[in-house]
Amino acid sequence: MGDNIVKPNLGMDYIATKGNIHDPNFKIGGNPEYAKTLLAQAKTACPDAYDRATNPAKGLKYYRPDTADNKKSAVIVEAALTKAGIVIETVYKPSGSYNANLTEYKSQTDFLASGWAPDWANASTVIPEMWGDGCCNYTKNEDTPEYAPFSAKIKKALVELDRKKQAKLWHELSQYGMDQYWYIRTVFSKDQLTWGSKIGGFQEWKIMSTPIYNDLYIKK
Structure with missing residues (x-):
């Protein structure tokens, strides 16, 4: 189970985060009844988003590479979301050019998936790239008020020369990002x-x- 975008094999930069998959309401097979209670809260807290997610005439989009494996897993995801009352449309894009078009896709879809691996054993090759100002941030988190303090702390971590202090900053950034649900994949492969x-x-x-x-x- 993945509770972080930093994998355990990065050693001191990985920390088991709290919440997310460690929430007792999280079930690997889905928890549609609990999801319905969150949707009920969203109906008044963010009515426009609620309408998009539950209105059959609108719904959410999920871009995925056009592969046999993705089509199998999409059936599971779609069934789980439907049980919760969420309308989802899976859109398959050519697998050969999928990664090259992620920057374009992120403005067209609500969800997308991609892979990542660190260049060396430091979270500096993961957190800034996937959640910060680096090459491959497809979360659209820069549009949220939570992003500015997060980005500032990334810059602080990148210039911290004390390795233990730097690792602590990566831990804090990991937890912060997971608290925002900027990452929802739940498998370390x-x-x-x-x-x-x-x-x-x-x-x-x-x-x-x-x-x-x-x-x-x-x-x-």
Whole structure:
């Protein structure tokens, strides 16, 4: 279960956050009855958003890459949201160009999904990039009042030279972002690569979990 955008394998920068998936109302199979109580609160707290989420003539959009696996998982997501009274439309985009168009997609859809891996063992390659001013923030969080203090603390963390103090700042930023529900994926994934003894020059490109193909050669 993923309670953070920083994975546990980043060591000191990871912290088990509170709330989100640790809320007793969170159920891996869904909790539509509790979700209905939150929708009831939203009806008066944010009526426009409530109308979009529950009105069959409107509804929310979820962009996903057009793959067989995504179509299988979409059935589960759609069923869970429907039980809660949320109208969702899954829109499939070409998988080959999906990641290249995420910046454009984020202004068109309510939800989207993408993958990320750190360049090195520091949350500086995760939190600023995914939630801050970096390359790949698709959350639209910059439009919220919660963003300004968050962005300021990121800048502070990036220039902190004491590694333990920096890790503490990453912990605080992780918790803050999770409190805003800027990230809702709930799975830490693992993969394993193997290669034959006759393959030389193998290096894994961590970002995409693939070999650096131009460096590969066949051993004689």
